[in-house]
Amino acid sequence: DAGITQSPRHKVTETGTPVTLRCHQTENHRYMYWYRQDPGHGLRLIHYSYGVKDTDKGEVSDGYSVSRSKTEDFLLTLESATSSQTSVYFCATQGLGMGDGANVLTFGAGSRLTVL
Amino acid sequence: AQSVTQPDIHITVSEGASLELRCNYSYGATPYLFWYVQSPGQGLQLLLKYFSGDTLVQGIKGFEAEFKRSQSSFNLRKPSVHWSDAAEYFCAVGAANTDKLIFGTGTRLQVFP
Numbered sequence: 001d002a003g004i005t006q007s008p009r010h011k012v013t014e015t016g017t018p019v020t021l022r023c024h025q026t027e028n029h030r031y032m033y034w035y036r037q038d039p040g041h042g043l044r045l046i047h048y049s050y051g052v053k054d055t056d057k058g059e060v061s062d063g064y065s066v067s068r069s070k071t072e073d074f075l076l077t078l079e080s081a082t083s084s085q086t087s088v089y090f091c092a093t094q095g096l097g098m099g100d101g102a103n104v105l106t107f108g109a110g111s112r113l114t115v116l
Numbered sequence: 117a118q119s120v121t122q123p124d125i126h127i128t129v130s131e132g133a134s135l136e137l138r139c140n141y142s143y144g145a146t147p148y149l150f151w152y153v154q155s156p157g158q159g160l161q162l163l164l165k166y167f168s169g170d171t172l173v174q175g176i177k178g179f180e181a182e183f184k185r186s187q188s189s190f191n192l193r194k195p196s197v198h199w200s201d202a203a204e205y206f207c208a209v210g211a212a213n214t215d216k217l218i219f220g221t222g223t224r225l226q227v228f229p
Contacts, residue, residue: 004159031215040125042206042221043160050215058216090159094215103148103167103210105217107159 004108023091122220139207
């Protein structure tokens with residue numbers, strides 16, 4: 001399959017438990033991103049990666065960590081989930097280069113996380 | 117500070133009516149501008165983008181947007197809305213020398229028959 005696959009698509013967990021969301025891409029894109037989407041806030045960047053083992057923080061990175069050991073996989077980890085992290089999480093990718101594809105994000109279908 | 121403002125949280129139109137969704141931005145560099153659409157339960161899909169050149173850009177599904185530098189705006193328009201256009205619409209801004217986009221908070225479009 002081509003594109004971006006997020007897993008799991010839905011997860012319910014309890015406060016204090018660790019959670020890992022996975023993003024897998026087949027586009028060979030260099031850049032990968034994790035966003036969270038909440039009503040009234042739109043999309044907010046959590047972390048992003050500009051290459052294998054190269055990651056950086058976004059605007060809402062507290063409580064989250066990421067890892068990228070392969071070009072195709074970008075993991076988002078909540079070490080100890082809290083109710084404030086209940087959200088829909090989107091992975092996105094962006095290729096390098098100029099022209100029509102430059103700066104264009106391609107999004108996965110999202111992962112809905114509920115923390116009780 | 118860099119920001120994107122979508123002043124309308126929710127818009128309701130009748131099918132066949134014209135549509136304009138507003139987007140204003142504040143950005144230090146020459147902006148790249150985008151509109152994305154999100155159908156319920158789905159990820160975001162690119163509608164159109166502006167990098168340079170003609171300030172009126174055409175996108176998919178019959179949408180267009182006009183970049184007005186003097187007004188720091190990039191409003192999205194469609195002459196005749198279809199029921200299938202009901203979705204949430206996001207404006208975003210970036211730049212050639214950055215790898216991150218800034219998104220607005222979105223406008224939810226409802227279409228009545």
